Amino acid sequence: MIERSHHDMGGLPAGRVEPTEHDYAEWERRVDALMVLLSGVKGAPKLMTVDELRKNIEALPPDAYERMSYYERWVTSITQVMIQRGVITTEELGRKMQEIGRRDANKV
Amino acid sequence: MKDSGEYQPYSYFQLMEVSLRELLVEKGIVTEAQVAATVADMRARTPERGAKVVARAWSDDSFRNKLLANGSQAIEEIGIDVPALRLIVVENTPQTHNMVVCTLCSCYPRMLLGIPPDWYKSRSYRSRAVSEPRSVLSEFGLFIDKNIKIRVHDSTADMRYLVLPMRPTGTEGWSEERLASIVTRDCMIGVAVPKLI
Amino acid sequence: MRKAYPLGHIRTPFYIRGHSGVVERICGTFGNPEELAQMRSGEPRQPLYRVRFLQHEVWPAYQGNPGDVLEVEIFQHWLE
Numbered sequence: 001m002i003e004r005s006h007h008d009m010g011g012l013p014a015g016r017v018e019p020t021e022h023d024y025a026e027w028e029r030r031v032d033a034l035m036v037l038l039s040g041v042k043g044a045p046k047l048m049t050v051d052e053l054r055k056n057i058e059a060l061p062p063d064a065y066e067r068m069s070y071y072e073r074w075v076t077s078i079t080q081v082m083i084q085r086g087v088i089t090t091e092e093l094g095r096k097m098q099e100i101g102r103r104d105a106n107k108v
Numbered sequence: 109m110k111d112s113g114e115y116q117p118y119s120y121f122q123l124m125e126v127s128l129r130e131l132l133v134e135k136g137i138v139t140e141a142q143v144a145a146t147v148a149d150m151r152a153r154t155p156e157r158g159a160k161v162v163a164r165a166w167s168d169d170s171f172r173n174k175l176l177a178n179g180s181q182a183i184e185e186i187g188i189d190v191p192a193l194r195l196i197v198v199e200n201t202p203q204t205h206n207m208v209v210c211t212l213c214s215c216y217p218r219m220l221l222g223i224p225p226d227w228y229k230s231r232s233y234r235s236r237a238v239s240e241p242r243s244v245l246s247e248f249g250l251f252i253d254k255n256i257k258i259r260v261h262d263s264t265a266d267m268r269y270l271v272l273p274m275r276p277t278g279t280e281g282w283s284e285e286r287l288a289s290i291v292t293r294d295c296m297i298g299v300a301v302p303k304l305i
Numbered sequence: 306m307r308k309a310y311p312l313g314h315i316r317t318p319f320y321i322r323g324h325s326g327v328v329e330r331i332c333g334t335f336g337n338p339e340e341l342a343q344m345r346s347g348e349p350r351q352p353l354y355r356v357r358f359l360q361h362e363v364w365p366a367y368q369g370n371p372g373d374v375l376e377v378e379i380f381q382h383w384l385e
Contacts, residue, residue, distance in 0.1 A: 003310045004319045010211030010262065011320040011364065014235040017247050021225040026147070027125050032223060033146035034129065037138050041192055042146055044138050051341035054213055055314040070214070070229055072121040079128050085344065088131050096127040104118055194332070196355075211318055238320065238375055239364050257372040260360075264316045265353050265378035266335045 006062040028071040034078060048081045056080045153222040155293035157188050158270060161220070162296065163287035165197075166275040179270060183220065193219040198261060199272045200301070205252050207245065207298035208261045208269040209237035215263035217270055221293060228297065238262055248299040271298040278304050306356075307385050314342035317383045321375075326358040329376055337380065352381040 024032075035053060040046025056077035057065070065073065082088045118126065132138050161183055165172040174182040179195030195217055198206040210216065211234045216224040227233055236244050241258045245251070252258060261269045273295045279287060294300035308323035316338050331354050336347025360373040367373070 002312070005315075008212060008315075008319045009231060009235045010209075010318045011239040012235040014232040017227055017230060017232040017236070017244055019225075019227045019248065020230075021227065024223060027122050029147045029150065029223075030129065030143055031125055032150060033143050034125075034132070034138070036146050036150070037142060042142070042149070044142060047137065049341045051314060051338045051347075052344060054338075055342035057213070058314060066231075068121075070226070075121050075125045075128065079124055082128065082132075087135070087137065088128070092131055093124075093127060096131050097123050100123060100126050100130070101118070104123075196332075211320075212316060239360075239367070241373070242369055254370055257370050257374070258360075259373075260375050262318065262375065262377045264318060265332075265338065265380065267332055267353075267355070267378055 005058055006060075006065055007058045024071075031071045031075045031078070035074060038078065038082075047085065047087060048078070052081045052084075053077050150218075150222060153219060155221050155291075155296065156288070158217075158221045158293070158296045159288040159291035160284070161186070161188065161270070162272060162291045163284040165272055166279075166287055167284050172272075175272070188220070190217075190219045193217060194267050195220065195270055196261075196267050197270045197272050198259065200274045200298075202256075202274070204257045204259055205298065206259045206261065206269075206271045207237060207241055208263065208271060209234060210263040211235070211238055212262075212264060215268060217268040220268075220270065221296065225293070245299060248294065250300055271296050273302050276302050276304055306379065307383050313339055315339060317379060318377065320363065321358065321377055321379075322383075324358055324363055326356040326377075329355040329357045331355075332378065335380075337382075354379050354381065354384065356384075 036042055037044040038047045039050055053074070057073045060068070060073060079093065083090055083093070129143065133140055161175065164186060165175050171182060175197045176199060179197040180190055180193050183190055183195065200206055214224055214229040216228060218224070233244065238260055241260050242252055263269055273291065290302040290305060292300055295302050306322050306324050310322070331352060333353060334350040335353050337351050341347040355376055356379045358375045358377070360369060360375055361367045361371055363375055
């Protein structure tokens, strides 16, 4: 299992390709945009690389990797990188998520 | 939290996105305006841009040669911006069909064509495109004769790929605009070929 | 291709390790993704090659044209 990482799937058996597509939601597009900005493509300070993004996605447990959608994996990975690099702390993130969770609950 | 139907409660990951973004804005790393502008910028990157490149290559042999020699440079020279893209253009011929995949994640020429479709990132495509290309192509309705060779390109590092499909017969004298209209995104990934409509 | 299975972030797919191919082109020199992933500089930059493999040599049960190929970008340090 460790010898071959879960993401490294070339040549493994799999089912039919379902030609699904979906129109990406705004939050997904914003995740994509954050990655573009944070990797320095569009003038914001370069704070991470696509390699770190990939590494953190690859580190997801296999069942999480399968269950999560593409941009759920991305937002998790980007957030992990920001914590790893000390741009944000776990504490700050936790407090912000609580704050927004409360704000959202008040919005009717 | 009650779902009143007026709004959707955030999923855990949506909550993470909002929180991350607000923290980054508070710390002066990005602005909301930058995020919005970047979203708009990516929305504007669509397969139509790639179709223009293909149509030009079909119409202009010297452009086609430039494109095959240095994809990004040729594209920028015709005024289509592709920042940070290192593009290799691979040409379909009567003897060879090309197909692109990223088995390790989902690398794709985003700056030219925009965000890739779900299926390109799926386990099935990423696993089987390298080992059973004809079978995968048949699931897209594309049947490649056994006499034709298939080249599968796995985008494992810094390069990105665009398939230059063959120009169909029956398109003699067509304008570039009309040619571009039959070039779909799937033709440029290599899971389809242009059809006359 | 080297037949090695180390840990860390690697851009050489599992399926191709240990196989032999032909260099199709050199793409240039790029930062080492294995190092960049660990928040290091990616130096020394490594030459990147496109290597072409015959499908029927990679997959034991491959069905197709004997000339079918698989082309993969490989960093120099994975070649031997």
